[in-house]
Amino acid sequence: MIDGQIRQILKEHARLAIDLAALDDAADLYQAGMTSHASVNVMLALEGNFDVEFPDRMLKRKVFESVDSIRQALSELMAN
Amino acid sequence: MTNAKISPFVAIARSIGAEVAGVHATAVDRDARFPSESIKALKEHRMLSAYVPKSLGGGGATLGELVLACEALSQHCTSTAMIFAMHQIQVISILRHASDSPWFLEYIRDLVANQNLIASVTSEVGVGGEMRSSVCGLQWEGQSFKLIKHATTISYGAQADDLLVTSRCTPDGPASDQVLSLVRKADYTLEQQGVWDTMGMRGTCSPPFKLTATGKKDQVISTPFAAIASETMVPVSHLLWAGCWLGIAGAAVNKARAFVRMQGRARPGSIPPTALRLAEVASELHMLRASVDSVLREYEYLIAAEGGSADELSSMPYALKINNLKVAGSRKLPEIVSQALLICGIMGYKNDSKFSMSRHLRDAHSGALMVGNDRILATNSSMLLVLKDE
Ligand SMILES: Cc1cc2nc3c(=O)[nH]c(=O)nc-3n(C[C@H](O)[C@H](O)[C@H](O)COP(=O)(O)OP(=O)(O)OC[C@H]3O[C@@H](n4cnc5c(N)ncnc54)[C@H](O)[C@@H]3O)c2cc1C
Numbered sequence: 001m002i003d004g005q006i007r008q009i010l011k012e013h014a015r016l017a018i019d020l021a022a023l024d025d026a027a028d029l030y031q032a033g034m035t036s037h038a039s040v041n042v043m044l045a046l047e048g049n050f051d052v053e054f055p056d057r058m059l060k061r062k063v064f065e066s067v068d069s070i071r072q073a074l075s076e077l078m079a080n
Numbered sequence: 081m082t083n084a085k086i087s088p089f090v091a092i093a094r095s096i097g098a099e100v101a102g103v104h105a106t107a108v109d110r111d112a113r114f115p116s117e118s119i120k121a122l123k124e125h126r127m128l129s130a131y132v133p134k135s136l137g138g139g140g141a142t143l144g145e146l147v148l149a150c151e152a153l154s155q156h157c158t159s160t161a162m163i164f165a166m167h168q169i170q171v172i173s174i175l176r177h178a179s180d181s182p183w184f185l186e187y188i189r190d191l192v193a194n195q196n197l198i199a200s201v202t203s204e205v206g207v208g209g210e211m212r213s214s215v216c217g218l219q220w221e222g223q224s225f226k227l228i229k230h231a232t233t234i235s236y237g238a239q240a241d242d243l244l245v246t247s248r249c250t251p252d253g254p255a256s257d258q259v260l261s262l263v264r265k266a267d268y269t270l271e272q273q274g275v276w277d278t279m280g281m282r283g284t285c286s287p288p289f290k291l292t293a294t295g296k297k298d299q300v301i302s303t304p305f306a307a308i309a310s311e312t313m314v315p316v317s318h319l320l321w322a323g324c325w326l327g328i329a330g331a332a333v334n335k336a337r338a339f340v341r342m343q344g345r346a347r348p349g350s351i352p353p354t355a356l357r358l359a360e361v362a363s364e365l366h367m368l369r370a371s372v373d374s375v376l377r378e379y380e381y382l383i384a385a386e387g388g389s390a391d392e393l394s395s396m397p398y399a400l401k402i403n404n405l406k407v408a409g410s411r412k413l414p415e416i417v418s419q420a421l422l423i424c425g426i427m428g429y430k431n432d433s434k435f436s437m438s439r440h441l442r443d444a445h446s447g448a449l450m451v452g453n454d455r456i457l458a459t460n461s462s463m464l465l466v467l468k469d470e
Contacts, residue, residue, distance in 0.1 A: 017254035030306055033254030036212065036459070043466045056468055059396035061306070 005049060006070050013041040025067040039064050046070065052077040089130050089141045093149035093164075096121045102156030105283075109159070109439050112282035114239050118153070118160040123195035127164070129188075131171055136185070137192040143172070143316065143383075144376055147323035154327020155334075158443040159283025161327055163197075163236055165320035169313060170198035170244045173260065174301070176312045176383075183298035187262065198262075199240035201291060205230040209451045212309060213255045217248035223297045227261070228290070230273075235286040238272070241265050245291065246305055258305035261295055268293035280442030311393040315379050318406040322372045325413045325447055329365050332420035332440045336361060339424045339435050354423045361419040368412050375405045396463045403456045410447030417444045 003025070010029070011020050017033030034042070042064060047053055052074065054063070063073045101118035108115045122128060131146060132138020141149075146168050154161035171191070178184035190196065206215045218225040227247055234243070243263050248255060273288040301308065336358055343352035378401070382392050392398055421428040421437040428437040 017257075031254075031257050031304070033256055035256045037462055040462045040466055047466070053468065054466065056395075056397050059463075059466060060391055061310070061394045062391060 002071060002074065003067060006046070006067055006074070009042060009045045009049060010067070013045050014038050023067075025071075027067075028065055029067075030061065030065060034064075042070075046074065050074055050078065087141070087145045087148065089127065089139060089145045090148045090152055092125045092127060093152035096125065096127075097153045097156035097160075101153055101160040105157035105160075105439070108157060108283035109280075110282075112277055112285065114236060114285045115157055115160045115163070115283045116239070118157060119163060119197065119239070122160075122164060123197075126192075126195065128167060128195040128197060129171070129192040131168055132175065132188055132192055136188050138188075143319065143380060147319055147326075147372065147376060150320050150323030151327040151330065154324040155331045156327075157283065158324055158328055158439075159281055161324045162281060162284055162321075165317075165324055166200055166235055167198050168320060169317050170200055172316050173244065173308055173312050174262070177260075177303040177308045178301045181298065181302070183296075184262070184301070194241070196241035197236065197239065198242050198244055199234055199236050201229060201231050201234055201237075201243050201245040203232040204246075205232055205288075207255075208232070209455055211246065211313075211451065212258070212306065214246050214248045214258050215255065217251035217253055218259070218261070218300065219251055225261075225295055225297070225300070227263070227293045227295075229293075231289050231291055233286045234270070234289050234291075235284040237270050237287070237289050238285065243268060243291070243293070245293065256306070259300050260305045260308055261293075261300045263293040263295050263299065267295055279445060280439065281446045307390070307394060310399060311390050314399070315375075315393065315402045318402050318409075319372065319376055319379065321447065321450065322375075322405060322409050325409055325444070326365075326369060326372060328440050328444050329368060329413055329416045332417040332437055332444075333358075333361055333365050335428070335435045335437070336420040336423040339427060357419060357423050361416055361423070364412065364416050364419070368409060368416070371405060371408065375401060396467055400460055400463055400467060403460050406447075406451070407453045407456050407460075410450075410453060413447050414441065414444040417441045 007020060014029060014034045015038045023032060043054060058073055063069055096118055100121045101115060104115060104117050126139060129138040130141040134140040150161045150165045153164055174184055202211045203209055204215055207213045216227060216229040218227055229245060229247065242265060245261050245263060246258050249257055249259050269292050270289040273290055276285055276287040340352055340354050340358045343354060417437060417440045421441060424435040427433045427435040430436060431438050
C-alpha cells in the first residue's frame with residue numbers, strides 16, 4: 001500500500017522523463033530524469049502525505065534515489 | 081599572513097603574481113587579451129599539476145594551498161587567478177572521480193608532463209547557467225561518440241589544450257542525466273560565435289563557441305555528473321573563486337591602507353577621517369576571509385574522512401552552506417571594493433593613479449553572475465522548504 005502511495009506521489013511530482021510504471025523499485029529516479037528541484041517537491045508531498053518530517057540527516061540524494069530507498073526511509077520514520 | 085611556514089605553491093604564486101601577472105595586468109585588461117606570460121610562468125613552475133598527487137608526478141598541493149595561490153595571483157591579475165582556478169577545478173574533478181580509470185590516469189601523466197591547460201564547458205545556449213541540465217547529448221556509434229555543444233561562455237577556450245564538457249548521456253536522455261567528458265585538442269574544433277568585450281575579467285577571454293568534438297567511451301567519466309557536481313565541482317569552484325575574490329578585496333583594501341597611511345604621515349598627531357572607514361572595511365574583509373576559511377576547513381575535513389563523506393557532501397545541509405559562501409562572498413566583494421574606492425576618493429577613481437580601483441571593481445562584479453546569485457538563491461529557497469535545523 002505504501003508503495004502505491006509513493007508511486008502516486010512520484011507520478012505527480014518527480015517529473016520523470018520516462019513512464020514510472022516501467023521502472024522497478026530499485027531503479028535510479030535521478031537517472032530517469034528527476035531533477036534536484038523536483039526531488040524537493042517529492043519530499044514535501046511525502047512529508048504531507050505520510051505526516052512525517054525527514055530530518056536533515058536524511059536529506060541526501062541516496063535517500064530519494066529509488067522507490068526502495070524512499071520506502072526504507074519512510075518505514076524508519078514511521079516506526080518511531 | 082600568519083602561516084609560520086609558507087607553502088611553496090603560495091610562494092610561487094606570489095612571485096609570479098608580482099613579477100609577471102602584475103606587470104602585464106593593465107595591458108591584459110585594456111586589450112582583453114589572454115595573460116599568456118603568467119600562464120606560461122605557471123606552466124614552467126609546474127603549477128598546472130600542483131594538485132596532482134606526488135605519486136602521479138604532481139605537486140601534491142592541498143585545496144587550501146590552491147585557495148591561497150588563487151588569492152596571491154588575484155591580488156595582481158584576477159584574470160590569471162581565475163584561469164588558474166578554473167583549470168584546477170577540472171583537474172580536481174578528474175582526480176576525485178576518474179582516477180580509477182586507466183585512460184584518465186594516463187591523461188593525468190600527460191598533464192603532469194606537458195602542463196595541459198583544461199577549460200570548462202558547462203554553460204549552454206538554452207539552459208544558461210543551470211549547470212545541472214544539458215541540451216546536447218553524446219551521439220554514440222559503437223564505442224565512439226560525437227558531441228556538438230553551443231556553449232555560451234568558454235573561458236580561454238581558444239588557448240586551452242583540452243576541454244571538460246557536460247552533456248546528456250545520449251541525445252534523447254533526460255536533461256538532468258548528465259556525464260562529464262574530456263575531449264582533446266586534436267579531436268575538437270571551436271567556432272567562435274561572438275566577442276568577449278566585457279566590463280571585467282577581460283583576460284579570461286570567454287566568448288561563446290560552437291564545440292564539435294569526438295571521443296571514445298574511456299573519455300567519459302563513469303561517475304554521474306550529478307555526483308561530481310555536488311561532491312566536487314560546486315564546492316571546489318566556490319572555494320577557489322572565493323580565493324580569487326579575496327585577492328581582489330585584499331588588493332583594494334591594501335590600496336586604501338596605503339592611502340590612509342599617506343594621509344596620516346602628512347599630518348602626524350591627527351587621525352585622518354578616512355581611517356574610520358578603513359577600520360570598517362578591514363573588518364568586512366576579515367569576515368569574508370573567515371567565512372572562506374570555515375567552509376574550506378569543513379570541506380578538507382569531509383574529503384579526508386573515509387567512508388560517509390560523499391554522502392555528506394551530496395546532502396542538502398552541505399549544499400546550502402557551500403551556496404551561501406558563493407552568494408554572500410560575491411555580494412560582499414563589490415561592497416568592499418566600493419568602500420576602498422571611497423576612501424581613496426578621486427585617487428581611486430583615476431585610472432592612471434596607483435590607487436586606481438577600476439579594474440578591481442569591474443572584476444568584482446563578475447562574482448555575482450558567474451552562475452547568477454538569484455539562480456543559486458532559488459535553489460536554496462527550494463531546499464529550505466524541507467531543511468529544518470540551522
Ligand atoms: C568571467 C566569467 C567566466 C566564465 N567562464 C565560463 C566557462 O569557462 N565555462 C562555462 O561553462 N561558463 C562560464 N561562465 C558562465 C557562467 O558560469 C554562467 O553560466 C553565466 O555567467 C550565466 O549566464 P546568464 O547570466 O546569461 O544566465 P542565467 O543563468 O540564465 O541567468 C540570467 C539571470 O536570470 C537569473 N536566474 C536564472 N535562474 C533563476 C531562477 N531559477 N530564479 C531566479 N533567478 C534566476 C540569474 O540570477 C540572472 O540574473 C563564465 C562567466 C563569467 C562571468
